[in-house]
Amino acid sequence: MRLGPALLLALVAGCAGEAPTDSDPVRADAKSDTSGDDTGEPDTGTVENDTGAPADSGAAETANDASEDTRPVCTGSEAEPNNSLPSAVPLKEIDDCDGSGGTFKGVIAGGSDPDFFHYKGNDSFGCVVDASASTKTSGVRLCVFVSCGSGTTELKSCKKGTKETSPGGVLGCCSNGPGEVQVEHGCPLVGTSDSADVYMRVDAPGSGSMCTPYEVSYHF
Numbered sequence: 001m002r003l004g005p006a007l008l009l010a011l012v013a014g015c016a017g018e019a020p021t022d023s024d025p026v027r028a029d030a031k032s033d034t035s036g037d038d039t040g041e042p043d044t045g046t047v048e049n050d051t052g053a054p055a056d057s058g059a060a061e062t063a064n065d066a067s068e069d070t071r072p073v074c075t076g077s078e079a080e081p082n083n084s085l086p087s088a089v090p091l092k093e094i095d096d097c098d099g100s101g102g103t104f105k106g107v108i109a110g111g112s113d114p115d116f117f118h119y120k121g122n123d124s125f126g127c128v129v130d131a132s133a134s135t136k137t138s139g140v141r142l143c144v145f146v147s148c149g150s151g152t153t154e155l156k157s158c159k160k161g162t163k164e165t166s167p168g169g170v171l172g173c174c175s176n177g178p179g180e181v182q183v184e185h186g187c188p189l190v191g192t193s194d195s196a197d198v199y200m201r202v203d204a205p206g207s208g209s210m211c212t213p214y215e216v217s218y219h220f
Helices: 005-015 025-030 058-066
Strands: 102-109 115-120 132-135 141-148 155-159 164-165 171-176 180-187 194-204 211-219
Touching: 025 102, 058 115, 102 115, 102 194, 155 164, 155 171, 171 180, 194 211
Parallel strands: none
Antiparallel strands: 102 211, 115 194, 132 180, 132 211, 141 171, 141 194, 155 180, 164 171
8 A cells, every 4th residue: 555645754753752661660660679679669778787886895895894993892890982081981079188089990902992081189278189090900001190170280290100191282190000100290370279180091002902901099
């Protein structure tokens, strides 16, 4: 059959049009879904249960454990913590008469465990101030530090023991046990009263990890 010019032009125009589209939804989704599953959802690149944290954190835990206090655990009668002047165990207030004073007990937990105790000493009329402490325990060091309630503190001498300064700058005297410490001090800016705060420290330098029980007697 012979085709007319108009029909021939229409067929040529149809062949030159847009290519047919793929109407298959599965194949169409597969072009954008590279996740390897059949959900048809786009691949976000995430992996389930992957937090990004190292698989093994044991090394960090070991480092933290190594930095913790390695002092031995000892059974003692003194309240902890009492390893500094501000945390010293408080004792009853006493005066400087011979009948005043007391005793206390404790346990040193190795060479890095100082024990501090504190009392207020009142200078009473007719009595003599001589802040003192003694122990019969071997292997410990006993110190007495004195701080006047007002004004400056004058450390006149260590009648027993040798001069020492506490952490924080409080003056005093120390002696190795068994032994006695006796401090002669003055409070020159307060007139005739030598009332003061007295701090006692017991420690055992060089004792390693040993537990050392002790007992101390004291008076002002």
